[in-house]
Amino acid sequence: MHQLDPLDKKLLQIIQDDFPLVSEPFTEIGARVGLSAEETLARLKKLKQKGILRHFGASINSRKLGFVTTLCAVSAPAEKEEAIAKQIAIRPEVTHCYLRKHKFNIWFTLVAKDWPAVEKILEEIAKETGLRPRHFPARKMFKLRAVFHIADN
Structure with missing residues (x-):
């Protein structure tokens, strides 16, 4: 730390x-x-x-602009999970990508113009990785404001 x-x-x-x-x-x-x-x-x-400040920029509400977002996952062989996660994470439509201890060990969020575009992107990922991505569209979003209070007050 x-x-x-x-x-x-x-x-x-x-x-x-x-x-x-x-x-x-x-x-x-x-x-x-x-x-x-x-x-x-x-x-x-x-x-x-130092990696303390990870990102500096605006966070756009893509849904207000008419885009759709979905949580996605794949089950990758353990020995290939990091390489596959990096392959998925470099796609411009992917906003976050995580390795998890789960049957589905790579989770990522995807933003696209519409649901057919989501399906097309997932098909491309399937062809590139040899894996079958699944996606889990949100029924309702509960957006949290993530501010980390670190200043000495």
Whole structure:
């Protein structure tokens, strides 16, 4: 586990929960914690390099734009599961991909323009991997707001 100094904690809290929508956001963020925009960006880049900051960007509500999403799974041989998971994860329609301790050991989420497109993508994955993906469309979504409170308050 990485130790974060108080400034890094504050920066991570701001970019998760209170990112300023202004023309110079890193100047604004830096001013809140006593850093320049350059110092702020340098710290965030280091956190990204360390793997602490995994993703930095907007999360689009694809359903509001008319896309469909579904949870998918395949059962892969243990000796090939990592390679197959990487093969699936590089597809642009896949937003998340996980290895699980389960009969279906690779789980992934898929976003597509419609249900026929989902079926086509799953057929392509089947041809590429030799496995038969299954998908589990949601009946109702319960969206959680994932903010990790790490700043010293």
